[in-house]
Amino acid sequence: SQTIHQWPATLVQPVGSPLSLECTVEGTSNPNLYWYRQAAGRGLQLLFYSVGIGQISSEVPQNLSASRPQDRQFILSSKKLLLSDSGFYLCAWSMNGGNEKLFFGSGTQLSVL
Amino acid sequence: GQSLEQPSEVTAVEGAIVQMNCTYQTSGFYGLSWYQQHDGGAPTFLSYNALDGLEETGRFSSFLSRSDSYGYLLLQELQMKDSASYFCAVGSGGSYIPTFGRGTSLIVHP
Numbered sequence: 514s515q516t517i518h519q520w521p522a523t524l525v526q527p528v529g530s531p532l533s534l535e536c537t538v539e540g541t542s543n544p545n546l547y548w549y550r551q552a553a554g555r556g557l558q559l560l561f562y563s564v565g566i567g568q569i570s571s572e573v574p575q576n577l578s579a580s581r582p583q584d585r586q587f588i589l590s591s592k593k594l595l596l597s598d599s600g601f602y603l604c605a606w607s608m609n610g611g612n613e614k615l616f617f618g619s620g621t622q623l624s625v626l
Numbered sequence: 627g628q629s630l631e632q633p634s635e636v637t638a639v640e641g642a643i644v645q646m647n648c649t650y651q652t653s654g655f656y657g658l659s660w661y662q663q664h665d666g667g668a669p670t671f672l673s674y675n676a677l678d679g680l681e682e683t684g685r686f687s688s689f690l691s692r693s694d695s696y697g698y699l700l701l702q703e704l705q706m707k708d709s710a711s712y713f714c715a716v717g718s719g720g721s722y723i724p725t726f727g728r729g730t731s732l733i734v735h736p
Contacts (some may be wrong), residue, residue, distance in 0.1 A: 539731060546675060547702075549726075553681050556728035557669070603668060613676070613717055617668035 515540035519604045519618030522526060526625050532577075532591040536604030541587065545605040546587040547615065551601040563609050564609070569591055599625045628652040628716055630727035638735045646699045646730045648714035656717040658690050658697045660722065664710045672699070672712075675691055701732075709734045 517541040519536045526532060538544050542620045545564050549557040559581035569579050576595060580588045587604060630650045639642040648658065657676035661669040673681055675697060677692035685721040705725055711731050715724040 557726040559723065559725065562723055569706075570723075580704050613669050613674045615669075615715075615724060616671070617661075619668050 515606075515616065517604065517606055517616055517618045519621060522619065523620060523622045524591065525560075526594050526623065528596055528625055529593045532589070532594050532598070532623070534602055534604075535576070536587045536589075536618055536621075537585055538606045540613040541585070541606070541608070542607050543584060545609055545612060546581060547605040547607075548587065548589050549603045551603060551620075553600075557603065563590070594625045596625050599623055627678055627724040630716060630725065631713055632712075632714060632727040632730045634728070635731045635733065640704055642704050643700065643702050644704060646701075646732065648697045648699075648713050648727055649715070650695050650697075650716045650727075652695075652716050652725070655692065657669060658663065658688070659715045659717070660686075660699045661713045661715065661726075662710050663713065663729070669713060672714075698721065704734050706734050706736070707733050708732060 516539045547562045547621055548560040550556050550560055561571055563569050563581045566581055566584055577591050602621045605615040607615050632648050659671040659674045662672050663669040673688040675681055675688050678690055678692055680687055680689045685702045690697040711729040713726050713729040715726045717724050
């Protein structure tokens with residue numbers, strides 16, 4: 514069966530510090546991968562998605578970046594965090610051609626202080 | 627681009643039936659999905675409609691009207707554990723990248 518792992522679960526970082534969140538998927542090949550951010554009490558904002566290794570599409574301009582160094586690994590990074598980067602970050606995957614059904618990781622609660 | 631509208635909050639009593647609506651504006655519509663998210667948790671997939679009509683899965687049903695750009699999620703025999711946020715998401719464009727609504731917070735009272 515397929516599983517998705519996302520870590521860490523919580524993170525407190527000072528303004529201006531770097532960020533690296535990692536997500537890995539097991540039990541499937543060539544998945545579509547996503548990073549979403551959710552502000553408190555709000556909907557999910559798509560940040561990045563990837564349909565293959567090294568293929569990253571960005572939805573909104575920001576100081577975040579994403580990379581997909583391996584087929585089932587998706588990394589969200591920042592060189593210098595802003596206060597506005599605080600939020601709940603969710604990684605998700607879907608079958609290639611099956612984007613109507615996303616499977617989400619357990620999320621990372623990021624607080625930038 | 628895409629936009630979705632959902633009521634922010636719905637309240638109901640245990641054992642009742644509740645309907646949560648979703649209206650959308652998008653080009654190249656593919657389908658409408660629904661997700662459930664409990665506080666502090668990750669969203670989980672509930673249902674998907676690509677064609678007009680009602681899809682039923684146990685206590686959950688989802689409806690779509692493509693001509694009205696409208697759908698709803700129906701929950702029957704409400705239980706306390708159904709208290710959660712419910713998001714609709716539309717897929718559109720060539721690669722169906724899901725766009726989510728802001729969600730409806732369902733509060734179930736005893």
